Amino acid sequence: METNDLVLLRRYEPALRFTRGESFFPMSVEGYLAECSLWVNYPNGTAECLAKEGELGVQRLTEARAHGFGSIYYLQFIEKVNLRTLAVYQLRDTFRKKSQEEVFHAGSGRLARVGFIPRFIDALFSLSLLARGRVPGDYALAARATVEKMSPDQLLRTYYGRVVRQAGWVTLQYWFFYPFNNWRSGFYGVNDHEADWEMVSLYLAENAAGELAPEWVAYASHDYSGDELRRRWDDPEVQKEGDHPLIFVGAGSHASYFLPGEYLAEIELMVLSPLVHLAEYVGKFLVSLRGLLMGKPEHAGQTSGVSILRVPFVDYARGDGVSIGPGQVESWHKAVLIDDHTPWVKDYRGLWGLLTKDPIAGEDAPAGPKYQRDGAPRKAWVDPLGWAGLDKVLPARRVLALNRERQLELEGELEQTSCQINEKQEQLVDLGLEAEAMLPLSHLRQLYQKRQLQIGALSGEIRKLQERATELSATLEALDFQQKRLESGELSPARAHLRRPMQPEETAQLRVNRLAEFWAAISIGIVLVAFVALVIFAREALLLGVAALVGLAVLFEALFRGRLGDLIFRLTVLLSITAMLVLFYEFFWQVVVVSVLFAGGYMLWENLREIWR
Amino acid sequence: MSAAEPHQIGITRPRLLNLIGSFLILQAVAWLVLGIYHFFILNFGSTLLNQWLVAKTITLRSMLDELFIQAAAQQVLSTLVESLVLVGVAISGFFTAIGFFNGRRNAWILAVTIQGTSLLLGLIVYFIKKPVHIYLVLLISSLMVAYLSEDEVRAYFKPAANTTGSIQHGNE
Numbered sequence: 001m002e003t004n005d006l007v008l009l010r011r012y013e014p015a016l017r018f019t020r021g022e023s024f025f026p027m028s029v030e031g032y033l034a035e036c037s038l039w040v041n042y043p044n045g046t047a048e049c050l051a052k053e054g055e056l057g058v059q060r061l062t063e064a065r066a067h068g069f070g071s072i073y074y075l076q077f078i079e080k081v082n083l084r085t086l087a088v089y090q091l092r093d094t095f096r097k098k099s100q101e102e103v104f105h106a107g108s109g110r111l112a113r114v115g116f117i118p119r120f121i122d123a124l125f126s127l128s129l130l131a132r133g134r135v136p137g138d139y140a141l142a143a144r145a146t147v148e149k150m151s152p153d154q155l156l157r158t159y160y161g162r163v164v165r166q167a168g169w170v171t172l173q174y175w176f177f178y179p180f181n182n183w184r185s186g187f188y189g190v191n192d193h194e195a196d197w198e199m200v201s202l203y204l205a206e207n208a209a210g211e212l213a214p215e216w217v218a219y220a221s222h223d224y225s226g227d228e229l230r231r232r233w234d235d236p237e238v239q240k241e242g243d244h245p246l247i248f249v250g251a252g253s254h255a256s257y258f259l260p261g262e263y264l265a266e267i268e269l270m271v272l273s274p275l276v277h278l279a280e281y282v283g284k285f286l287v288s289l290r291g292l293l294m295g296k297p298e299h300a301g302q303t304s305g306v307s308i309l310r311v312p313f314v315d316y317a318r319g320d321g322v323s324i325g326p327g328q329v330e331s332w333h334k335a336v337l338i339d340d341h342t343p344w345v346k347d348y349r350g351l352w353g354l355l356t357k358d359p360i361a362g363e364d365a366p367a368g369p370k371y372q373r374d375g376a377p378r379k380a381w382v383d384p385l386g387w388a389g390l391d392k393v394l395p396a397r398r399v400l401a402l403n404r405e406r407q408l409e410l411e412g413e414l415e416q417t418s419c420q421i422n423e424k425q426e427q428l429v430d431l432g433l434e435a436e437a438m439l440p441l442s443h444l445r446q447l448y449q450k451r452q453l454q455i456g457a458l459s460g461e462i463r464k465l466q467e468r469a470t471e472l473s474a475t476l477e478a479l480d481f482q483q484k485r486l487e488s489g490e491l492s493p494a495r496a497h498l499r500r501p502m503q504p505e506e507t508a509q510l511r512v513n514r515l516a517e518f519w520a521a522i523s524i525g526i527v528l529v530a531f532v533a534l535v536i537f538a539r540e541a542l543l544l545g546v547a548a549l550v551g552l553a554v555l556f557e558a559l560f561r562g563r564l565g566d567l568i569f570r571l572t573v574l575l576s577i578t579a580m581l582v583l584f585y586e587f588f589w590q591v592v593v594v595s596v597l598f599a600g601g602y603m604l605w606e607n608l609r610e611i612w613r
Numbered sequence: 614m615s616a617a618e619p620h621q622i623g624i625t626r627p628r629l630l631n632l633i634g635s636f637l638i639l640q641a642v643a644w645l646v647l648g649i650y651h652f653f654i655l656n657f658g659s660t661l662l663n664q665w666l667v668a669k670t671i672t673l674r675s676m677l678d679e680l681f682i683q684a685a686a687q688q689v690l691s692t693l694v695e696s697l698v699l700v701g702v703a704i705s706g707f708f709t710a711i712g713f714f715n716g717r718r719n720a721w722i723l724a725v726t727i728q729g730t731s732l733l734l735g736l737i738v739y740f741i742k743k744p745v746h747i748y749l750v751l752l753i754s755s756l757m758v759a760y761l762s763e764d765e766v767r768a769y770f771k772p773a774a775n776t777t778g779s780i781q782h783g784n785e
Contacts, residue, residue, distance in 0.1 A: 565722045569762075572729035576758040579732050579751040582739060586748065 006337055009161035009172055012202050012214060013332060015241045015325030016176070017260070019251035019318045021104020023144050023186065024196075026176040026324070028334060029344060031154025032195070032352075033057055035146055035179075036075040041355055043070035053079055062347035073350025074365065077179060077194045078142045086138055089145045101321045104251065106188060106314075107262070116523065116557050118266075118312045123524045139354075140192055143180035156333035157324050160369065163337075164384050168395045170212055171384040172202040175338070175369045176254070180353075183252030189313050190253075190267055191362035194353025197369055198254045200247060201384055203230075205395030215396060217245050218388035219256035220380065221502065227389035228501060231258060232494040237501075241327035250315040260319035261504020267311045317504070338369070349375045389497065400486045407479045414472040421465045424458055431455050516560040527553055626716070626769065633760060634713035637724060640731070640753070641706030648699030702730055721770035725761055728754045 018025070038051040038061065050073075051060050065073070147155070160175040178196035183189030203216040217238055218230040231238045237258045239246040248257040257263065324330045338345050345368060353365025367373050370381045380387040394402055435451040438444040485492075495501065527549060534545040558567035584591060706727050712720030731754040739747050760766065 568722065568729060569725050572725050572732065572758055573762065575729055575732035575736065576755045578736060579755045582736070583748060583751055583755075 005163040006161070006335060008163060008170070008204075008212070009174070009335055009337070012172055012204075012243055012245070013159065013161075013325060013335060014174055014200055014245045014247050015323065015328050016247050016249050017319035017323045017328070018249045018321040019104065019187075019316045020101050020321040021186065022249070022251050022321050023140075023182065024147065024178045024180045024254075025155075025322065026157055026159055027155050027179060028158040028336075029160075029177055030058060031150060031156070032077070032177065032179055033061060033075070034154060035150065036077050037079065038350075039074050039076055039355075040065075040067050041072045041074065041357075042067070058344050062343040064347075072355055073348070074355040075195070075350070075352055077353055078139050078146065083138075086141055086145065090141060093144075104187065104316075106316075116553060119520060119524055122311045139194070140180060140182040140185040143182070143194070147179055157330060158334040158336060159332060160336050160338045162339055162369075166385060167391075168205060168398050169385060169390065170204040172204065173199055173380075173384060174201070175199050177352075178254050181252060181254060183250070183313075183315075187252040187314075187316055189315065190265070190311075193356075193363055193365045195351070195365045196254050197352070197366050198249075198256060199369070199380060200245070200256050201380075201388060202245065203385075203388070203390060206397055208397060214243070216388065216390060216393075218390075219247060219258065221255055226387075227497045228499065230388040230390065230497075234491070235494040237495075241325070244326040248317040248319040250317045251321075253315055255315055255317070257315075257317040257502065257504070259504055260317060263315040263317060263502060263504055265313045265315050267313060340370075344368070345370050396491075400483070403479055403483050403486060407476060407483065410472050410476050410479070414469060414476065417465055417469045417472065421462060421469065424462045424465065428455065428458050428462065431458065516562075519556060519560040523553065523557070629760070630716075630766075630769075631714065633724075633757065634710050636753070636757065637706055637710035637713060637727070640727070640757075641703045641710060643750075644699050644703035644706060644731075648696045648703060698734070702727060702734075716769065718770055721761065721767065725758070728758050728761065732758070 016026070033056050035053060036056055037049055037053045038056050039047050039049055041047045050065070056075075067073075158177070160177070162171075162173040162175065164171040164173070176198045178198070179194070181191070181193050181196040184192045199220045201218045201220075202214050203218070204212040204214050207213045214233045216230050216232055221229060239258065248260045249255070250257065250263070322330065325332060340346060348368060349371050351365040351367055351373065355365065356363040364373060367375070370377060372378055383391070385391045431451055431454055435448055435455060438448040438451065530549050531546070534542055534549070538545050554567065555564075558564045705723065709720055709723040709727055713724060731750060735747050735750045735754065738744065739751070
């Protein structure tokens with residue numbers, strides 16, 4: 001079974017394409033552990049070394065330990081940072097000739113792609129790094145230096161595969177381990193942390209010929225799960241190298257994407273969550289209101305697409321760098337089978353890198369494939385189908401048989417319901433007959449009222465049964481239509497389950513002019529300095545000054561980002577709403593009188609027209 | 614396609630486009646009349662008119678003298694500014710109306726700007742003086758804005774905007 005599983009994993013193993021400038025690639029856990037020490041952090045904040053670097057292997061890692069509630073185990077990849085060694089390394093690295101794949105150019109700055117408020121929130125986020133626990137700035141460099149010193153055996157391109165058979169599906173999970181995540185320091189991203197676990201899943205089922213074939217593929221996008229993660233195998237967005245899915249890996253973050261490009265990632269800060277939700281609620285309300293006023297009620301509930309209170313970052317998944325896998329420049333050297341019984345998967349619940357005690361947890365290292373940072377099992381591990389929203393989806397071949405089964409069940413229920421309706425209608429007729437007979441007899445008044453109540457109750461029951469029968473008929477019609485489609489080999493739309501699929505930024509949006517970039521870089525600083533100047537030199541006109549400052553900032557923002565037209569339009573609409581409120585206030589009673597007169601006149605006209613016909 | 618070029622072929626011309634263009638012309642005329650009224654009738658102009666009626670010679674020097682005297686009294690300065698703004702808006706309005714009739718792409722944003730300026734001036738005048746005629750200005754401009762906001766009209770004058778796709782990104 002194990003050999004078969006490995007063969008299956010190899011047959012569909014993914015190909016990874018990285019972005020130029022990426023420094024860290026999938027490696028083996030043994031190679032990583034050889035460079036780590038193991039620590040425990042106690043609830044009182046002190047830490048103790050349990051195994052020094054060089055003493056740690058898989059066996060030592062998985063020894064049973066009992067350090068009490070609140071203790072957190074973690075690995076430390078970078079030991080003491082020798083600044084002199086680092087400086088020499090940095091100098092050497094700066095002047096050595098680099099290949100194209102090692103050089104990263106950011107292109108249009110991330111800050112130029114978003115508005116003023118997200119940039120302000122970003123500034124706060126950056127400042128917060130001073131207060132939060134974080135991976136020290138030189139760690140990424142030290143990690144690169146450490147990786148470069150590792151032996152070739154330690155750096156063999158390795159993935160960890162897991163096979164799960166469940167509910168007619170065969171799930172192939174591919175886990176990739178990276179020694180370091182340098183999204184923040186290397187690619188202007190959210191965070192840095194030691195160690196990084198990433199995963200993609202393939203979902204296979206038996207086809208008509210009785211062979212296992214892929215039907216769905218799902219790429220992990222950090223903590224997200226559900227329908228948005230998966231694509232059907234025949235979706236044009238799923239790029240492949242033969243039978244091997246192609247993954248575009250985010251630079252530094254190592255997130256997996258279906259298409260190459262740059263993805264604007266928006267991080268919600270927990271402390272701003274209430275404001276974010278309020279802003280989204282207000283945005284939805286305004287979009288719905290606008291839709292209703294324009295006679296488009298289908299706009300109700302839609303988001304405005306504005307997320308001004310989230311911090312913007314770019315995930316560069318260009319796929320123009322190193323590539324690993326079938327049909328790529330490098331190939332996979334090792335495929336290792338893991339499961340619930342693999343010792344380092346099952347027995348080690350700690351973090352795979354440095355514990356920084358970051359309250360947002362962005363800078364803390366992740367736990368292993370099976371666990372979350374808090375030691376609870378990961379959903380992707382315990383419920384691989386539910387994680388990708390496949391718990392409600394059947395394999396294609398089973399759909400036909402189950403569709404027919406369900407049709408038969410519902411036909412039976414419909415028949416039963418129809419019989420019940422007939423029976424109850426006969427009872428209703430009997431009761432009606434009795435009630436009618438009692439009508440002329442005044443002494444039977446009470447009995448008559450009782451019969452009326454019974455008639456009412458029975459009518460209600462019949463109505464409910466008829467509603468159920470209508471539902472069943474409609475459902476059977478849909479199942480019948482599906483049966484015909486399936487029998488003819490027709491598939492439903494591949495992307496019907498997606499509501500907000502991840503898409504890279506379009507090329508047109510990436511073309512931000514130099515002026516806009518310059519403004520994006522300096523705007524926050526200028527506004528803060530101007531505010532301080534106002535407070536110091538013009539405190540008596542502070543409110544007016546702040547209003548003027550905000551107005552100017554908004555104007556320059558719109559001007560440099562080519563959105564002056566939008567700004568003028570929105571301001572005009574705002575003025576128009578104000579004018580209408582003024583008119584309503586000034587002419588309230590006149591408006592009421594005219595409305596009532598108009599309504600009266602209209603009703604009169606309609607009623608008269610009816611008589612004259 | 615540049616901002617000055619006509620709209621794309623194949624997009625139907627919304628109804629009432631000519632009517633709105635006509636309203637823009639009427640609005641421009643109204644602003645022009647208002648500008649003239651402010652300047653000539655309210656203040657400096659009345660003095661000149663009087664001089665002319667009593668056959669006094671109006672020279673450039675006498676006009677400038679009058680201007681400085683009135684400016685010193687801070688009467689004509691504000692009137693001059695008001696009048697110049699109103700005349701400026703009127704002229705923009707005329708060109709915008711022509712652009713509207715011809716379906717020029719930048720006519721829409723100019724029309725919106727004119728209405729915005731009209732509303733801003735109207736609201737300022739409302740909060741300072743509350744003249745009777747200002748309510749009509751506010752009403753007409755608001756109705757024009759409502760019509761200019763319609764998707765049909767916007768699509769006629771400019772292509773649909775692209776939206777940015779973005780993902781929510783949790784963090785491990």
